[in-house]
Amino acid sequence: MTKPDLRTARQQLEQGHFLRVVNYHSTPMVDRAGLERELAAFARDYAPVTLADLDELFETGTWRKDRPGLMPVFYEGYRNSATVAAPLCERYGLTGWFPVATSFVDCPVEHQEAFARAHWISLVEEDQQGGRIAMSWDEVAELSRRHVVTPHTAHHEGLDTVLDDADLEREVFASKRALDAVTGQSAPAFVWLHGSAYGQSERHDRAVREAGYRYQFSNTMLHRIN
């Protein structure tokens, strides 16, 4: 297992084995113009990273496009990821990556604000004005046709709260089944709350592998595991 440390990070950079990633959470309509400026600037300088691009990069070790790749990642499964961020990605030719807490999507609208507060999902003012906060399953399905949608556990949980087989089944396996059933695809990647790296817990690593994920995203690395 590759542990996150300075020497490893330097080696990965020096060997050309890295990707630029920009992480977003709630992207409210009120800040749409700022997001658009930012994504437009990224699209000018960087190429989109599709799942096929990522697979090829891991197969060959070499990035093949004429500009470096950049992945905009929109976490949690906010409604505004589908209604604000995704259309902007499409306008500028970027592939968005959407790690979704699947139980947030499942949560009844009237309980979504409470769900967010109970599960470390941050809310901006626009998220707190009533109505739906999470994306719908229809939006998940629609997003998956042009972007990458994948589980960020079911309930936005991390290694420290997923303790037994039932927890692993719910957060690692069932979240993938739920997403795959809606998208008709195999969700390719998994992300723990707090971005824990692969290699911190054999039990958790084994579950992520056995669930069929190809990648695990962490704070400093992108692990190919299957």
Next chain:
Amino acid sequence: MILGLVDERRPLPPSEDPAALESGAALATVLASYHRTLVPFARPDDEGALIAAMQVVAYSHFAPVSPMRQDSGTAPA
């Protein structure tokens, strides 16, 4: 953020992209510099310190300035 690529199944083939090798070498140098400057007390295996230094690399060396970007590194919060 800049994420290192690691294949837990086998070694990654060497990169043949001169641009990636050149920019990666430059980023590795500034990462080491930021690490020495910002978190000189940190052990090499201190992931939090590494994240702090890498965030500064990302903000300073490839990200346009915008209030929209809520973080550049500890993403999966």
